[in-house]
Every structure is written in structure tokens, then in C-alpha cells.
Amino acid sequence: MSLPSLVDLPTVLLPCASRAGTALQEQAERLASWPAARREALARVGALSDFVSEQIVRDPLAFLELADSGELERPLRPGELREQMNAALADCDDEAELGRRLRRYRNRQQLRIVWRDLSRQADLNETCCDLSDLADASIDLAYHWLYERHAAQFGTPIGRRSRQPQHLVVLGMGKLGAHELNLSSDIDLIFGYPEGGETEGVKRPLDNQEFFTRLGQRLIKALDAITVDGFVFRVDMRLRPYGSSGPLVFSFNALEQYYQDQGRDWERYAMIKARVVGGDQVAGKQLLEMLRPFVYRRYLDFSAVEALRAMKLLIQQEVRRKGMANNIKLGAGGIREVEFIAQAFQLIHGGRDLSLQQRPLLKVLQTLEGQGYLPPAVVDELRDGYRFLRYVEHALQAIADRQTQMLPDNDLDRARVACIMGFAGWDAFLAQLMHWRGRIDWHFRQVIADPDEEEGSGDGGCVGAEWLPLWQEALDEEAACRQLADAGFSEPSIAWRRLSDLRNGPQVRAIQRLGRERLDAFVPRLLAQAVEHDNPDLVLERVLPLVEAVARRSAYLVLLSENPGALQRLLALCAASPWIAEQIARFPLLLDELLNEGRLFKPPQAPELAAELRERLTRIPEDDLEQQMEALRHFKLAHSLRVAASEIAGTLPLMKVSDYLTWLAEAILDQVLGLAWRQTVSKFGTPKRSDGSLCDPDFVIVGYGKVGGLELGHGSDLDLVFIHDGDPQAETDGAKPIDGAQFFIRLGQRIIHLLTTQTTSGQLYEVDMRLRPSGASGLLVSSLGAFERYQRNEAWTWEHQALIRARVLVGSARVGAAFEQVRAAVLGQPRDLDKLRAEVSEMRAKMRDNLGSKATAAGTAPNAFDAEAPFDLKQDAGGIVDIEFMVQYAALAWSHQYPQLLRWTDNIRILDELGEAGLLPEEDARLLQEVYKAYRSAAHRLALQKQPGVVSGDQFHAERRAVMRLWRAMELS
Template identity: 30%
Template sequence: MQTTAGRLARLGFADGARAERLLDELGPEAVGDLDLLSSLVAAADPDLALTSLNRLAEQDPSVLGALRADPGLRERLIGVFGVSAALGDHVVRHPDHWRLLGGSAAVERPTQGELRAELLLAVGAEPDEPEPRAADASTATLSALRAAYRGRLLHLAARDVTGVVSLSGVTAELSDLAGAALEAGLAIARSEHPEAGAVRLAVIGMGKCGARELNYISDVDVIFVAEPREGADDSLDEHAAIKLATRLAQGMMRACSTSTPEGALWEVDAALRPEGKAGPLVRTLASHLAYYRRWAKTWEFQALLKARPVAGDAELGQQYVAAMNEMVWQAATRDRFVEDVQAMRRRVEAHVRSGEADRQLKLGPGGLRDIEFAVQLLQLVHGRLDPLLRRRATLPALGALSRGGYVGRDDAKALAEAYTFLRQVEHLIQLHRLRRTHVVPEGNADLRRLGRSLGMTADPVGEFTTRWRRHAMEARRLHEKLFYRPLLQAVARLPESEDRLSTAAAKARLEALGYADPGGALRHISALTSGVSRRAAIQRTLLPVMLGWFADAPDPDAGLLGFRQVSDKLGSTPWYLRLLRDETAVASRLARMLGTSRYVTGLLMNAPEAVAMLGSDTELAPRPVETLLSEARTVVARHPGDAEGAVAAVRALRRRELLRTAVADLSGIIGIEEVGQTLSNLNDVTIQAALDAAIDKVEMERRTPLGTRFAVIAMGRLGGIESSYGSDADVMFVHSPLEGVPERQATETAFEVANELRRLLALPAPDPPLLIDPGLRPEGKAGPLVRTLASYAAYYERWSSPWESQALLRARFSAGDAELGVGLLHLADPLRYPEEGISDAAVLEIRRLKARMEAERLPRGADPALHTKLGPGGLSDVEWVAQLIQLRHAGARPALRTTRTLEALSAAVTEGLLSEADEAVLAEAWRFASRIRDAIVAVRGRASDAIPVDARERTLIARALGYPPEGTEDFVDDYRRATRRARRVVERVFYED
């Protein structure tokens, strides 16, 4: 036979034995009261409800009889007790407050005036006075305010949990209640300042309070505006009036936030005021207007969408709101509107605590802020011309957007449902302990209470979790739903006419999202989505999301254009659109790359199949040079007798690897030194493959073996393993006749090979060229293109100059006959690593050459401070410091024998020739300048050594380097700072003995 405890557990109590004991303590009538038991079982948390009821009955046993006599009271009181432990505690502390939930008044909504009067009376103030004053500012008065406030909170919660009042009714009443509390707090502040009548002070509600959509527990955002009272006997000048108003505002804030035996109400937050917490707490109306006209950012006007007078001088408050509204609805025309919008979006995402994102109702993915932010942005974009959109609260604004055709009806309905559900859950979480939280709990007991509160009884935990995730997912598709889908409707022949925007509205929305040419963007969207083909249908699925990713990229217009071009090339390929649709990482990275880099876009245009590698960081990792060399040789072998075809295939391989490297670079997967090494390795492989093809062709045309060994020596940045995207390949050619072959014949053959190599790599092709520059050979352009090893030895022994010794510091074998190449390097060692170091005269010559280079080679009109190669503290400065140290000391210190700049600097520190601090400064400047040079190529698609003057190009380069949209000046300032510090080191280390 089942026990009573067992039956109670089966009915829904978590602890049947404890429930049996608590029911027994209520007395025999309660034990047999099936209606009471039924109400307890129906509560969200029967155990919690019974516990609070038991505690209340100890304080006031009459409550049990009242519950039997008034079914409505029983439903409301137990309903609240089952949801809120905090309100249960409140009723136990104030046993008379349960009576607020009985009779017909328990279901009536109080007016704004009634709430104001009740809280003013609670602090001893007369509601009918123009500026009521509290009896005093004592702890007793503050406690009375809190008790009265929570009594009203209890009254509202009872109607909320029993379904008598809607969500909008709950939030509006909470906002009115907060306004009444602020008014009572102001009355308390006036009681501390007898002269308070000499100033007019208006309290402007902001955020959810201003919009009348406040939570149960929330900071209350406010702004204060004040004026001297004209005609008052003790009238003050403006300065004195603001001082007095500030004291009143501070007193009001203390009255609400100070902790008492009854706790605190909530924090009054004035951080949305001009200049934030750094600005004055109170300003005059004229001061507010001056600030907003000159200094305010877009987000501040977005905040003012919600502004509403809530306490204090109502007339002054209305004047403030009317004045602000004139500016709010022009915010979308501001110069930095798009940048400010992007900053707002990042600010929302940045406030999510680590580990909470998946459970955050407010700030997490698919959270309330997603919906609120998008609705407000649409209001700012379209409300300038459509006054019907000028609503404070989210749901009314969403409804107006739907009626105006800016949001589809089904979309608006789905979002309203998601918003309502999320807000209800937020309220239930906050009611439990009356704590400010937006995080869904993890425990099953808490989830069960939430599910049952929302009417889910069969499987409250599972059903709640499913509904919550579904609504969050719906909200996460916010930018597709609210921004991008209607753009497609504006240009494509789609049936959902209610989603259709006018062309003008679509252009306005695109412009607000950052598209500089909205008309062009609409043409691209139309070209991609129009028609009934499967390709167009998939694009209509993809584009809403892609448009949002393009908007987040530095150049949305370039991103969309590039996407159209790549799609035109690959759109009929079955895997392409399917890959983008099914692999979010690929589509997201593709959008970011197309909207960041013309260089990447150009590579993709000619290697569109490489899109497949974008989804994986592993796929983007640099490939081993041995693997590339093997693949290149295989490619050349497939084109016997066709040197042009072989090199074209090798250049296609190079194009793919350039794309891999650029995407890895821009994605932060590899750093600048790894970029340099990867590009240098790729250039070596390309030269080797082209050399193989050139030798095959020369041998075929001569119908005889080459008759000489041939090697390519890398020089300059290629030799230093520091190639950039725009680098030429500085090289020298050396050959060595085979035994029995006349030197003249061998030299002619080697000359043909060198010229054929240069020709093959310079042929027009749809990829970045690899130009072979042999200008660093002996005698420069006037000297022979190719020399024998013996000729090099003779020249260097007799004619070598300091600049050639310096150039040879970067000499490295690149391609061809390795033994011959190493032989030339051994030949160069005495010149570049002299045993006793270079002479003082040679040092002076190198310094003279450096000064001449700075004076003559800098382009006319260029700003030296922004020239990454030749400017003060730039690449040349750092590299010449490293090379002078090597020329002086590498003969005696083998650790300095490297072709790489940063390795040479590091070795100089190890050898005690350079301080660690100086090395750090020089290395930072070198890396920064190298990154900028590569970023310029990535963004513009062509090489340049100078940071551009054009502000837009600077912004794009800054974004490619990882700076935020507003960080362009930071980027330039950081570079100037790094190079100034480096130049000081250069002047000390390079020029001083």
C-alpha cells in the first residue's frame, strides 16, 4: 500500500516525506483540503510553495481560512510562492501583505498615479504637492519605501503568474512602479535640502525603464536635466542650480540603492549621460543639446530612442525629449553611422562572459539584445522618413516595422514570439531570488520550475529546453530575418510580397549596413538570386547570411562583387554552392576574405576551386617545401617539350599556394616571419620548376646536353627568406662548364637558360608574376647576366666594393645545381664575413651609401615617416643595422652568419653586440613595417612601400591588420611610434662608433 509521502511524491513534490510533515504542521483542516493540495501540486515548485505557506501560517494562521474561502487568493498566493522564494520571504516578513492578493482589487491594474501616490505616502510625502518632500531620509523611511515597493511587486507577480496580465502589461507596470520609486526617492532627497524648490530637476528614464519594458530586477537607467526655477524667491544662477540639482540627483540615487534591513531596490545608473561616468551628473537642457549636436556618437542617439520623463519636473522632461527627438531621427545620416553601428554590435558581443554564452538570455547568441539591437537599427534607418516607426518599446516597434513592410509578417510574428518567450523566462529567473540575472540555470530542479511556470507539465525540463533553443535559434537568424531577406525581395521575383521593400528602402538599408554603392549591391543581388534555377534558389538561401558577413568586412561592396564574380565562375559547379550552404566556416571566411582583400579575390577568380580549402585551419597551414617541390616536378614532367605549358601549370600551383598563404595570414593563422618563409620557399620551388623547363627547352632546341652546370643564387629578400607578396626575385646566375666543353660555348648555353627562365616566368598569366631581377650581380646591369665560378672569383678578388659585400650577406642557394651554388657561397664568405671585419673606410662608405639612398630613392612627395622601406625606422634602417653588425663581426663570430634579419639581430644580442632592449625595438619596427607592406598588397592587389594618404584605403589596411573600424588613427600612430623608437636605435647603433 502506497504511503502518503509516496502519493505526494507522485503528485509532484520532490520530497514527499517533507511535504507530508509540512502539511501536518498546517493542521488537520489543511491536510484534508483537496483544493489546497491541488493548488500546491499545480505550482511551479510545489515544495517551495508549501515551504513558504508553512512559514506564513506560523506568522498568521488566519491565512489558511482565507485560502479556503477565496479560491482566487489561493491560486495567486500559492502561484507566487511556487515561483519566487524571495517574495515568499517578503510575505513572511510582512504577513499583512498576503491580503493584497485577495478580493477584486487583486486583479485590478493600478494606474501610474496610484502607484506614485502609494510610494510617496510610504515615505511620508503628500502626493498632491507639486514637488513632494518625504518626512525624512532615515533608514526607517527607506525601509518603508522598499516594503511598499515589494508589496506592489507581489501584487503584480500574482497577476503575472496566473496569466491575468500580458507581458507588455507586466513590463509597463514595472516601469511605472520604478518611476514611482524614483519620485519617492526624489522626495526623500528634497527633505535633505530645504532650498530644493529653487531648481527644476527632471529625471529621464532610459533603456527599458524609458521604453516601459522594464524587468522585475534591473538597473534603472536615467539621465538628469535641470534648470534654475525662474521667479523663485531664492532663485539661483545656473552654476549654483546645477550644484543643487546634482545633490538632489545623488540623494535620489542613494534613496533607491542604499541597503537597509529591507534590502535595496536597484541601482540607479546614470552612465548613459553625455560623456558617461566621466561627465557631469546633471546638465541644463542647453548643455545637453550642445553635447549631442557636437560630440555624441550614434549609439547615444540609439539610447535616446527610449528616453521618457519618469520623475521630477514633467514639463522640463517633455522639453528635453522633444529636443532630443529632432536629432535622434537624423542619426542615420551621420558621417560615422556605419562605423558606430559596427562598434555597437561588437560591444554587445563583448559583454558576454566566457562560458555563459549558450545560457545567456540577454547577450548570448539569439538573445534579447540581438532582437532589440536590430529593431532599433531598423528604426534609425527607416524612421527618419517614416514617423510611424518612432516607438520606444521593442514589440510595438517591431509591429510598426511589419505594418510598414520593412519586416515580413511571418518574420515579425516569429521574432515577437521569441522575444516574448525569452522575456518571460528572464522574468521567471529573476523572480526566484529577486536578483538581476539573465542566465538560464543549469540544474534540473531550476529548469523544472521554469518549465512548469510556463505550463509545461509532461516533461517540463525537456520541453522548456527545446522551446528555449528553438526561439533562440529563431532570434539568431535575426540579421537574415530583419535585414537581408527583404533586400532580396526588393530585387528578386519572389512570391512573399509582404516582405518586399521599395528600392529606396532597400538602398537605405544597404547604406546603413556599410555598402558605399547600394545601387550596385542591389544589381549584384538581383543577378545572383533572380530566376527559378536551383542555383538561384540556393543563392536566395545563402545571400541573407552572406550579406551580413560582407557588412562586417572592411569593404562590403568589394566582398559582394567578388562573391558574384566567383559565383559566376563556379555557380554551375555542383559542389560549390552546396559547400557554402552546408559549411558555415567556408562561407564565413570566404565573405571575410572577399570583403578584405583584392589580392585574395584576384587569386580566387583564377583558382576558384581553392574555395574548398577555406573551411579548415589545417588546410591553410603552409605545406612542406619538399612536398611542393615534388608536386612541381611532377607537373613539369607532364609537359615534355612544352616549356610554356609546364610553367603555366607550375604558376597555377603557385597561385593556389599564394591563396593559401594570404588567407592564413589574414586569418591570423601564421605570423609575418612564417609568411616570409612560406613565400620564399614557394618562390624557390617556382624558380626550380621553371629552370627545369627552361633547361629542357634549351637542350631540345640545341639537340645536345647543356654542357654546363647551372645554379640560381637568391639575393635580397628572397635570399633573406623574407619575401613579401609584392617582392621580385633578386637572383644571381652561376654556371660551371662540364669537362671538355669550351667555356664560351657553355656560357652561351647558360645565357640562353637564364633568359629562357626569365621569359617563362614573365609570360602574361592570370596570377601575380614572379619577376626575376638579376640587378645585384657583379657590375649590376652592365655586367654579364651569367658568370662562371672562376669569373666570380676573379671579379670579387679585384673589384668588389663594400655594397657588394653587404649584398652578399643575403646570398643563398635557391635552385639548380646545389653543389655549384654552395661553391659560390663559399667563394663569397671571405667578402661578407671578413676575418678582421670591414675597415673603417668601408664603414664610412656604407654609411654614405645609406644616406644617399635615403636622399635619392625616396619617391618625390612621399612622407618619409610613412614609407615602410626607406622611411626613418623602416625596413631599410633595421636591415642595414643588422648587416653592418654582420660585416664587422661575423668573421670572428659564426653565429652571425645568417641571411635573415631578425636572426642576425638575435645573434647580435647573444654575442653581446646589441642590447636586448634595442633588439626588441628594431624587431618590432621590422615586423610592423613588413606586415603593413603585405597588408597593402592584400588590400589593394598591388605592391607599395608607402602607407596610403587616402583615408578609406588606410581604414581598409588597418582592418586587414586587425584594427577595429575606428582604429585607423591608432594604426598610423602605432606605426609612427614604433619607427620613431627604432630610428633612435639606428642613429645610435649604425651611425655612432
């Protein structure tokens, strides 16, 4: 929000404008030397703020000193405020004097900050940061001053386990924690210390708990006590465990135990913004890491919405009870509602999306937009409305340095607020304020409101209320089946039995009361949406296993209850694909993907995929292998679901589906190689090239088969070969050196481990390494030279066929280019065509015998085209493998004359090249392309239905006959 400059002072404020100037009459000469802008600002700011006028009246010389320093017209540089306060306390040796100096410095800075805010020389960010820096410096410098003297009196606290000196950790909560303090904010603090023990160095030692309790009391007094000089900051300790009735300080173990066992939802909300503001910063960081799992759950936590909704209800009741509708923080459309919106997303998604684990609200809103949680237009309104409200809050508090968010009820202060905000009068200001409050409240209700309020029946009942008696067994079986039949279930007795089995099953019987309440609220919703589908029996059959799987993790049920659109998409996808239903039942975290319809049906392009995964992994500590592996698996599951959903919805054609799945594999392999390389190098050092320089990494992962040919399907494994170009004999440069050959084998093993290890989120991919030189009996990793020698001298024709579909997926660009040269040289050799045809035909015949449909002699028997006969889309005559073998034969036969045949690794583009070169009639090339795509499309659909790639023999007659005709034309039969 860009605020206008101050308008001329209204008449009602003119008498206030002279007060500060009157106090400075004796300094008329000094005032005359001031710039005109400062003299004008003195009148304006004095008229707008009683606090400023009173400070000038109390100590005009201190004000003039501040003005002469130039600090009224410039921002402080980073760290300057702390330097000044440190200097102010430098020779202080008395606790009462500490309090005086802290207060006098606070008053000086508060005057400067209010002046710059009201004269609009400082924006919202500067004002909040200066106030927060002032609090940080006050807390930390006062603490260290007091600690030194406290320890001299009572001894140095020593940890019982570590035997190290202990310091207090002061956590700043709320706006202080987020660096967002307002002009007259109190500070919410929690005190902790690392471990129990007792003090040393005195005759009568104190327990650490007692030591830090007394120290905490002295610190609070130094900051909070009101004296003739005022106060530094009002201190609020009620956010600590057990509130006002609990101990003042807690050991780290006690804090962790409390939040683990008794922490409440509002305490999670408060802890989001916790920051170390004083004491031991290193130990404080460890404490926040200990408490992070309490705040951010590893799973999607939609129960947070329920908690925030309950908190909001309590606030609304308090607002009504105390008549605080004009409170711009707590009232409808106030500051708290913007905070609730942001923190709802943080609590729900922050455990998995680390970008949301930050404190400042405006940065959280920016992340919500950038990560697609909220549309840009919504974020713009929330951001502008929030900034407007914060400026209003500062205007209210600047008047008298009073902690208030209530709109004034007198004409003088109303005129001040309107003037500060740049409006000609109160009515114009109020209209703008109500506009922003209305927009914020509307957005708040979209996020936090109970879906039953929006979608319930006209009598106020919840969605699906008509199904509640059936679910809770208030109906007998006959009546229940009648209701199911009337609603459209074709087999109501089976549906009833499925529901009964769920209700009475061990998973549901074992859940606690809250989980059962959530299940009872969810199942009626499920039934209400299921009957909207053409086949509710199928929907129920596929979705109930998911319900059973998550019954004890009922936050997922809350997610679906809170998001009717997500439930709708879940049922539609499960009805369309049992594969999707099984994936979500196995990995319920995928429910997150259903929340954003636009994102679900629009998977990102290759560069965005790679960038998104890179960004996710950079937020995870390098030594946290478990979290890295989980992040990789969740990324793969989520994007695989998005591709499948897009395929079902018709927004992605077959070729694009394979492209996306291949891009996904490449993005994952790139990060896996990076992780494996760093881990292996950290253990053994870096391997060397033959010239003695270090490898970086001189290693590539080559993809064969479907991944090499950009034809990955749902659930495809990866055919991989590992190749390096380091010196096999040279030792690595680490503390535990091994030779290069061993290093690259360890690297390959690490890659396979990262890809195939089963975690709670499954494995990334099944990996098949049998296409490497010498197959399963060969080395796991080949040097580039050994790979070339093998391909030239020992490889079978079928291995050269496989090499046609081989390409470098990730790794060293230099080694990748060298691999392409080897591939081109090997495949581009002149060949004896009769021998080549014989070998290709022989291999194809073996495959048909072993893998084709037995009932039809792999599609060659007379009954192969009967409706009762099976047709294996891949292996039977006229199927996918016949097309692949024709393409591979053509590439091997003619690439020495037509090297463009080796440019691509996918069959579609190789067929393009064959047609353009005249090696295959263009109509035949197009025919093979269309048939190939038709077969693969059918195979994809069957995979999503969890069915093998086999159709009835009365399908694809024309296609099969055309492929068989062209096979014979190439003399491959």
C-alpha cells in the first residue's frame, strides 16, 4: 500500500501543534537553524502524537540532541541500535541505574521511531524492524549485564551432564518473534535453559532451576517495571507452559516433554513465530529444532483448521462480550484474521513444505502465492489490507504510546488517525477501513469457515446428514439397503456389508474418540458424494480401503471434510482408476495433491520439475538422509499422480504422459546422483582422471528401454547403465582412499540404494541393471573405454538393438558427449544385412515363444483374431515389439549411410527419419506411428485399471495385419 503524504492539519488539531514548539522556546536559535522540513514535521508530529509532545516537554535538551544527531531524518544502519545501547550501558554498575538507562534509551528510540513513522519517512517494515531490534537489544544486553552479576552472587550454573556453563535462552513469541512489533506492543517471552545441575564457585550452590528463575525475575523487572522514567517493554510470560501458574523457567527436556505430551493447538500456533531474542543463541537454535516436530507435523494436518476455527470463535465471543467490534486486531476482518489465514497454511502444510517454515507474515503470504496455495489476486488483497491495518494500528498507538487496537470514540483522536492515514476526514478513512476489513473477512471465511456453513442443508444440517443414521446403525439392514438402493447403488447389500466391515473392523475399533468423531462426520459426506457418480458401488469399493488406511490418522479425514472439492476429485479419480485408488490408499500424503485443482491437472514442464525438486532438497540439511529420501519419494508420488490425473481428465495426450514421466525420472536421477556423489566423496574423497586432475563427477547414468526412449509408463522400472571416465587405478584424495574403480562401484551402489530402498513412502523406482556389459555377471559400473571395447567386440546384436534406445539421462556433459560418440560409432558400423535379419528374427521368435500368448501361438494361430482369444499388445505378432524390432533393424541396417537415424532414441522420431530418408514409404512410417501410439495408449489405460496389457482378440485387427504385412516386407519373418 502506498500512503499519501500528510494533508494539511484539520482545525481541531491546530491547538496541539504548538505544544512541542512552546517547550522549545528557549532554544529558538537552534530551531531557527533547522531545515524547514524538520520544523514543519515538529508541528505536525506534535499535533498527531501526545507521546511525542510529552517527551519533548519532559526533556527538551534530549530531544534536541536527538534532532542534532540527524537520526530523525535517516534510518539506522544494521546493528547501530544495539551499538548505541551497548555504549549507553558501558559504565553502568548498578541495577537501578541499568533500569534508568534502558528506559531513557528506549524513550529516545521510541520518539525517533514514532517521529519517522508519522512523518512517513519510515515505511511499515522499517518501523517494525526498529521496534523489534530495540526489544532484542534491550532483552539481550540486559540479560548479559544481569547474568554476570547474578553468577558472581550465586555461582555459575553448570550442566549436570555436559559439565558446561549454562545460559538462559529467551524465546520471543508472536510479533517479536516475527520481527513485527508494533509501536506500543508488549513482548511475549518464554525462558528455557539447556539442562539441570547446580551452580559452582560459591559456598552455597543453587539448583540451576532456582538460579534461572531468580535471574528471569530480575530481567523482567529490568524491562517491565514502571518507574519515573516509564518502562522498557511490557513483558508477558503467559505463553509459557501451564501459563501464569507454571514455573517461570523450564529446562529443555521439560519443555520438550510438555509440548510432546500436553501441548495444545493454540501453543502450536504461537510457536510458529518463536525466535531466540536473548541469551544463548546456539542452545536456543537447538531448542527450536527440538520443538519443530510439535509445530510442524510430517503429515498434512487439517486438524489445524479446526483448532484455528475454535480459537477464532473464542475471540469472537470475547469481542462481543467486551464490545470490541471496533478492534482492528481482533474484530471481523482484522489483523488476526490475516495471521490466521497464513498460519493455517503453515500448520497444515509446513511439515512437508519447508518454505512455509518462516515467521514474518508478509513473507509467508509471498510464499503462499509463489507455491500456488493462494491465487495472486487473493494474496494482493490480503497483503494490502494487512499493511493498511498495521498502519492504522501504529496510528492508534502513536497518539499516546498506549497498547490499543480500538478505534477512537472522540473527535480529536479520530482527526489524528484520519490525518496520519492521509485522509481528509474520518468518514473517508472509515470507508476505506471497512473496505479492507470486508475483503479480509471474506477471504478468511474461504479458508477457515466450516464447510457445513457453506454447503449444509437448508435447515442448517451438515452435508450428508441423511446418511448418518445408516452409518451409525440406527437403521436395520433392510432399511439401510433400501436407502442405498433408492440412492442408486446397484448392489446395496454389498455396499452395506462394506460399510459394516469398515465400522466394525479392527482399525476403526482401535481409534480414539476424536478420530471416531471425525470418521462419523466424514462417512456421510462420502456417501452423499458417492451417489452423485454413475457407479456409486465402484466408488465405495475403491475409496473405503483408503478410509480404513487413514482411520487412525484422522487428520486426513479432516482434510477431505474441510475440502469438498478435494473429496469430489478423490472420488472421480478413484472411480476412473483403481491404480490411483491403490496409490492414495498406500500413500495418503497424496491427498495433498487433490487440494489444488489447477495444479493437479497441470503438471509442470521439465525445467520447472527439476527446479522444484532442487528447491525442496536445498531446504533439507545435507546430513539428513532420511528426510532427503522421503522428499524424493513424495515428489515422485505427487507428480506421478498429477500425470495420471491429467491423463484421465484428457488434458495430457499419451506422448505427453510419457514425456512427463520421463522428465520426472530424470529430475529425480539428477538429484540422486548429486546426493550419492556427495556422500561417497565425503567418505572416500574425490576420484581422479588419468591426468591426475579431480573428477567432477566424470560419471553418467545411461537410460535404456522405456526411459531411454522417452516412453515411461505408470509404474515402469528403469533400465540403467553406469559409466565413468576416471582413472580406475588412481586413489581418491580422501582420508580413506580407495582406487577409482572401487569408488565408482560404491557410487553406483549408493545410487541404487537411494532409488530402491523401501521407506514409509515406498521406493523411488525398481532398477534393472542387466543391460550393462556382460549383464548380471559384469561390473556394476563400466569405464567408458571398457564399455566401448565390449560394444565393439563382444556385444550381441540384441545388445546393439538395445543401444539404439540408450541415451544419457544425467551426469557429466563431457562423458555424455563421449558416450554419444561411442554409441554412434558402434551402431553406425556397416553390417551384413542377411545375417542381421536372421539374428533379429531369431531373437523376436524367442521372445514370442517365451512371452507371447500361448493360446494363439503369440498371435500367429488361426484363432488369434477371435473375440475369446487374448491379444498381448506388446508381445504377440503385430504388436508393439514387432514395431520396435523393425525400427531397430532399420537403424542397424542403414545408419552407417544415414547417421540421422541415430539422432533420436524414441521409435516415433526414428520412424520420421526413416520416412524422410525414403528408407520406408512415408505412408508406412505414419501407419506404424499411429498403430504404435494406439497400442501404447491402450496399454496406459489398462495400467491405470491395474490390468495386464492384454485385450480380446477381436480388437486391433487392421493394425495387427498392417504390422505383420510390413514385418514380412522387411523379410524379417
